[in-house]
Amino acid sequence: MEFRTRVKIDRPEFEIGPCEEMLFVGSCFADNIGRRFKEEKFRATVNPFGVMYNPASILHTVERTEAAPRVALFTLGTNHVYILNETGEIVDNCAKRPQRLFTERELTIDECVGYLGRAVDVLVGRRQDVRVIVTVSPIRYAKYGFHGSQLSKAVLLLAADKLVRERPGRVSYFPAYEIVNDELRDYRFYAKDMLHPSEQAVEYIWELFSEAYFSPEAKRFIAEWRPLKEALGHRPLHPESAEYRDFMDKTMLKISELSKKYPNFAL
Known part of the structure; x- marks a missing residue:
C-alpha cells in the first residue's frame, strides 16, 4: 500500500559537479537550501543583498552582483511588489518606511517571465x-490570506512553467512547492509557525534535489567530505590533550588529500 503521493522530478539535461560555483537568489527558502550547499563546500553565493521575494527583485540582485555561476537557482516567493510612489520603481526592501510612500501591486504572469528572463540573459552574458533552476517557495504568506497566497503561487507556477518552455535546456524546474504540499502533507514537516518547512522537510528536499541534479562525482565527494565535516564539528572535552591533537592532525591530512583529489574544494 502507498500512503502518500510521490512528486515526479524530471531529470535535467545537465548535472551539478562537486564544489560547483553557484548562485542562490530568492525567498528565505533559497537561504535554507543555499546554506546546505555551502556546508557541502559548493562555492555558493546566497542572497548577497538579502532575501528577495519577487521576480523583479531577483533580477535586481542578479544585476547588482558580479557572480558568474555555472548554476543559478531562483526561488520565487510572491508576485506582490512594492512601488515607491516618488520614483515609480519597484523596491526590494521598504526599509521600514511608512506604507503611504508605496503602492502594492501584483505582477502578471508575463511580467514575472519578463523579469526572470532578463535575469537569465544577464547570467548568460x-x-x-550557465544553467538556471527555478522553483517556487512552499512557504505560504498568511498576510495575503490563504486564498490570496494560493493565487500568488499560481501566478508564479505558471510563470515558471512558461520560462522553462521558452528556454529549453537553459532553465529547468524543481518542484519544491509540490514536494512540501503534496508529499509532506503533515504539520510535523513544518516549523513552529506552521508556515515554514521544518529542518526535516528541508533535508528531505535536499535529498531529492541531490538525487536529481548531482553528478556521480558530486555524490562521491559529499560522501567523502561527510566524515571530515563531522570531525571538524566535533567539540572535545579536552582540546589540549595529545589524543585530540593527533585526531586533528589526521583529519587535516585527510582534508589535504581531498583537496588534491577535488581541486575546487576549499575549507
Whole structure:
C-alpha cells in the first residue's frame, strides 16, 4: 500500500559537479537550501543583498552582483511588489518606511517571465554555459490570506512553467512547492509557525534535489567530505590533550588529500 503521493522530478539535461560555483537568489527558502550547499563546500553565493521575494527583485540582485555561476537557482516567493510612489520603481526592501510612500501591486504572469528572463540573459552574458533552476517557495504568506497566497503561487507556477518552455535546456524546474504540499502533507514537516518547512522537510528536499541534479562525482565527494565535516564539528572535552591533537592532525591530512583529489574544494 502507498500512503502518500510521490512528486515526479524530471531529470535535467545537465548535472551539478562537486564544489560547483553557484548562485542562490530568492525567498528565505533559497537561504535554507543555499546554506546546505555551502556546508557541502559548493562555492555558493546566497542572497548577497538579502532575501528577495519577487521576480523583479531577483533580477535586481542578479544585476547588482558580479557572480558568474555555472548554476543559478531562483526561488520565487510572491508576485506582490512594492512601488515607491516618488520614483515609480519597484523596491526590494521598504526599509521600514511608512506604507503611504508605496503602492502594492501584483505582477502578471508575463511580467514575472519578463523579469526572470532578463535575469537569465544577464547570467548568460557572463557565462555561456550557465544553467538556471527555478522553483517556487512552499512557504505560504498568511498576510495575503490563504486564498490570496494560493493565487500568488499560481501566478508564479505558471510563470515558471512558461520560462522553462521558452528556454529549453537553459532553465529547468524543481518542484519544491509540490514536494512540501503534496508529499509532506503533515504539520510535523513544518516549523513552529506552521508556515515554514521544518529542518526535516528541508533535508528531505535536499535529498531529492541531490538525487536529481548531482553528478556521480558530486555524490562521491559529499560522501567523502561527510566524515571530515563531522570531525571538524566535533567539540572535545579536552582540546589540549595529545589524543585530540593527533585526531586533528589526521583529519587535516585527510582534508589535504581531498583537496588534491577535488581541486575546487576549499575549507
